[in-house]
Amino acid sequence: MTQVLLIAGAAPTLSMLKAAVEQFRATGATVRLTGLFDREAAAGVLDVVEVHPLPEAVAERGTASARAIAKLPLPRRTWASAEHSPWVRRHARNAQLLVALDAGAVYTVWRLAEHNRRADAVFGVAPALRALQSRGRHPVQYAVRDVVRTVPSPSVAARSAKRTVRRGAGAVLRRASSPAVLRTGIGAKAWRTAVVAPRVPDRMREKLARRVSLSMAKGGRKAGATTVLHQAADRIANRKLSAALLADAARAELARGKDDPELRMKAVEAALHLADQRFKRKDFAAAAAQLSTAFSLAFDRVLHFDGVSSPMAEDPEGYLAVFRRSAAFRELSAPRGRALPAAPATGGRPLRLLVTTYANARFLGEIRDRYENHSEVEFRYLDFSKDETLAPLARDLTKVAEHALGGRPSLRAKVEEALRPHLDWADTVFVDWCAGPAALFTCIDPGTTRVVVRLHSYEVFTAWPHMVDFTRVDDLVLVSEHLREMAEKVLPQLTRSDTAQTHAIANAMDLARFQREKTGGDARFTLGLVGVNSVAKDPRWALEVLRLLRRRDERYRLVIIGGGLNRKTGAAARAYDDLLEAEVRELEAIGAVHRVGQTDDVPTALTDVGVILSSSVRESFHCGLVEGVVSGALPVVRDWPFFAALENGARTLFPADWVVGGPQEAAERILKLTASEETWRAATEPAAKHALAEWDWSVVGLEFDRLLLGDKE
Known part of the structure; x- marks a missing residue:
């Protein structure tokens, strides 16, 4: 009995397929069907034809293979799907007729015919029927031809030999x-x-x-x-x-x-x-x-x-x-400038303010509350991570770089389409974090909309600020003078007259809520660390201070407020955390360290703390420290090493006597100023007043009003 293998590069037309099957079966042939289609696409012929959909065979080989095959052109995709299928190889080897039902299957039929030279290889149903009829009219001729063509073609044999040698050598290697x-x-x-x-x-x-x-x-x-x-x-x-x-x-x-x-x-x-x-x-x-x-x-x-x-x-x-x-x-970050300068709100209406970020709104709480409820502001908020178009663009540094170099016009078109409605509506856009969103807002001309970007210390140590065209940014906000100094060293274009005007404005903090009574007179012996979720907080420095104190007085202990280090960031973080964990457990065992863990009520947790530490190697401001100071704790600030060599740093941000050079100096400050209840309160009360007067939202909010509202203040 003649065996026919039909191959389709795409889902065949069901009516045509049924008619072809009936014609082949009328000659007494056994018909089988394979190709790049789902089983449902051939449901109407399943009762009379054995069907083997290639997508199912590909899926069995794994996700990686499926992804690689999906990228190929259709003819190559059909062959790549068929060549590793045992079902296809077996029935192609035994078939007398190989039929390509469409152009996408022609290459596959040709490759299979190289291995089965006895079979007729044709394109289309009509040539296939003629081949079957010819076999019926000349059986002796075809029998002789089948005997002669029992081996693959010389080219196939040569390829097979080379493949065998390569595989053998590869196995040895x-x-x-x-x-x-x-x-x-x-x-x-x-x-x-x-x-x-x-x-x-x-x-x-x-x-x-x-x-x-x-x-x-x-x-x-x-x-x-x-x-x-x-x-x-x-x-x-x-x-x-x-x-x-x-x-x-x-x-x-x-x-x-x-x-x-x-x-x-x-x-x-x-x-x-x-x-x-x-x-x-x-x-x-x-x-x-x-x-x-x-x-x-x-x-x-x-x-x-x-x-x-x-x-x-x-x-x-x-x-x-x-x-x-x-x-x-x-x-x-070559300067491209803008066609028109930023323009103020017109028509006596409220200022239209768009505040935007990518997922991280940690420092926006007070700002949003202030301007969402401001009589002179019409407020909108945009989180890039929630936008299906903007989210992938804001993460893809390579595509943004390609556009900046002169390529990817499609990216500019996508950004225009996504951001232009926001720019057309807003008088001012406030972009928190100088990362992907800031780069996208400046890869197009913002028109007459004012663009304000806030840069935190994190971004200085990333590539994103280098992708921002600061000639399209009107104002750059930094939370401290030492951060402004570091940013200007990293981004020298900020010192040019045609780029953004820089402002040092502290983070928005509602400090008044941290004013609480301490739980007892022994609070002065309790050191506190708020937030130790990164290696940059360097809590091991605080443990060294604690050890020095306990050599003199074992009443000193350390309270750690917040979750631990994120070990998933990499091997370096895990190595640091391993050392930290061993030290903490040793001190916990003797009651010298207590971990509060993550809490939403930091003000209450601070009522036990009499000394607040900033052990960090890098801080743009350190909100947790200032919150502790307002709570009535003695500030002890490490001279943050990342910024210690600059003209500005911890010693210029805070009163100089708050800042220490190392663990020994920190211990000496603590021992001296916690020697008695009186000396401790004499040091902590002025510090709390200073922090409130300098950095409470009632003060800093006015600076944001001057920045964002101008004459609308």
């Missing part, structure tokens, strides 16, 4: 470079030598290095895995391959919570060199991708957030010099 082998010293040394051997082609060296590096990492030799990539990169002439290996080596180190400055800088320089080359050729997508690689390495959180130091804080100009030499980088 995989066994020889397995994690078990590379876990041993001899195996690791042998493969490191092979990777750096002379006269190895670049692409072969690159693939070998990746294979050996992966096995080393799985075998527990993670440092060696990085070294292999680095050494291979140094011996590869192809700049793109070399840069990719350097970037992967640097990423691997950072993923371990480590930093190799020499390796990292080599990787950054290599990526920026490629970015400039691609930018010069107007390949903006490739240039943006390389810039993104450089950013991901230079601004990795291990360097600035998950440790107690930062290479950029130590020397901002030196750290960013390699970027400033890059033409592609300079183009990102």
